[in-house]
Amino acid sequence: MFSISTLFTAFLLVFVAELGDKTQLVALSITSTSRKPLSVFLATSLALVLSSLIAVVFGKIASGLIPAYTRYISAGLFIVFGVYIIVSRDSPKIKDCFLEAVAVENEIAGLLPKIFNKRSPAERSTDNLCVVDITGQDRSHAGILKSLISKKSLFKDDINDYDELDRLIEKLGKKTNIRRLPFRGAVQAIIVKEKAVIDTFSFIHNHLDLEHHEEEEFQRVLEMLIEEDRRHIRLLSAFLKDADP
Amino acid sequence: MNGLHVFLSAFLLVFIAELGDKTQIAGFSLAAESGETLSVFLGASGALVCSTLLAVLLGHKLTVIIPRRILKIVSGALFILSGAYMLVRAVMKL
Numbered sequence: 001m002f003s004i005s006t007l008f009t010a011f012l013l014v015f016v017a018e019l020g021d022k023t024q025l026v027a028l029s030i031t032s033t034s035r036k037p038l039s040v041f042l043a044t045s046l047a048l049v050l051s052s053l054i055a056v057v058f059g060k061i062a063s064g065l066i067p068a069y070t071r072y073i074s075a076g077l078f079i080v081f082g083v084y085i086i087v088s089r090d091s092p093k094i095k096d097c098f099l100e101a102v103a104v105e106n107e108i109a110g111l112l113p114k115i116f117n118k119r120s121p122a123e124r125s126t127d128n129l130c131v132v133d134i135t136g137q138d139r140s141h142a143g144i145l146k147s148l149i150s151k152k153s154l155f156k157d158d159i160n161d162y163d164e165l166d167r168l169i170e171k172l173g174k175k176t177n178i179r180r181l182p183f184r185g186a187v188q189a190i191i192v193k194e195k196a197v198i199d200t201f202s203f204i205h206n207h208l209d210l211e212h213h214e215e216e217e218f219q220r221v222l223e224m225l226i227e228e229d230r231r232h233i234r235l236l237s238a239f240l241k242d243a244d245p
Numbered sequence: 246m247n248g249l250h251v252f253l254s255a256f257l258l259v260f261i262a263e264l265g266d267k268t269q270i271a272g273f274s275l276a277a278e279s280g281e282t283l284s285v286f287l288g289a290s291g292a293l294v295c296s297t298l299l300a301v302l303l304g305h306k307l308t309v310i311i312p313r314r315i316l317k318i319v320s321g322a323l324f325i326l327s328g329a330y331m332l333v334r335a336v337m338k339l
Contacts, residue, residue, distance in 0.1 A: 010288025043255035048293035059276025071335035074274035078328030086321030
């Protein structure tokens with residue numbers, strides 16, 4: 001029933017196989033959109049523990065049914081999976097980039113009003129229009145991105161530069177506690193976030209080939225998003241110039 | 246999103262994604278081959294909890310530290326080696 005070497009084998013195999021796997025990506029994207037790491041960790045762990053429970057219970061039943069063949073079948077399955085893991089293509093990464101971008105756009109929209117609340121009432125009345133403008137646009141960006149993500153045909157041919165995509169995703173997901181920063185620092189941090197989003201859009205824009213009509217439209221949408229986010233940076237930079245150093 | 250909502254959506258997403266996934270089949274095969282239900286269960290679920298912890302703590306930094314390509318090769322090689330080891334043991338009736 002119990003042996004340390006089997007435990008170790010199971011641990012090593014499953015641990016390495018899961019690193020960078022789709023489940024981890026699911027956990028990541030929910031963490032970054034919800035910012036509730038504990039809930040995500042508990043739920044994901046529970047789901048995984050249950051799924052391995054199902055696996056071993058059925059494995060045990062199978063070993064009683066077909067004792068002579070199970071060992072060959074298991075061995076064959078392991079070799080097939082090994083080959084499959086090595087030759088398989090990665091899951092679509094543009095989607096992950098977009099999920100992160102949705103989180104960042106929503107984050108900016110949520111934080112901006114709070115940041116500008118730190119200003120004096122007199123300043124606030126003139127800021128207000130601009131804050132509402134940026135917040136509204138970033139929220140609609142998040143919506144546009146979500147609808148793009150649901151269009152499966154756009155992600156058929158994925159971009160192959162995974163290292164660059166990983167770097168972009170890391171930049172998007174970078175955590176800074178913006179709420180605790182003073183006004184100037186907070187606005188600067190928001191500008192950094194807007195820049196990361198623009199870099200992501202530009203990268204995807206430059207790496208798509210223009211064969212399909214749908215992709216042409218996709219590119220136009222990306223260009224619009226880049227344009228609007230650039231305007232946000234100009235507006236925010238103007239605030240920094242006016243604000244006391 | 247509140248905590249419960251996040252909890253439920255994460256649970257369902259991961260649970261459905263894992264059904265029939267390679268790690269579940271690995272757990273199934275290991276349990277069938279060795280008959281050691283408890284060790285396989287503890288090993289596999291321990292590994293899954295650790296990898297989730299890494300995902301939540303490190304985020305995408307992991308694939309920046311260890312490139313995805315290398316992760317894939319190591320993981321694939323481990324599977325092939327275990328398969329070969331099982332095959333040898335089965336043939337030799339160990």
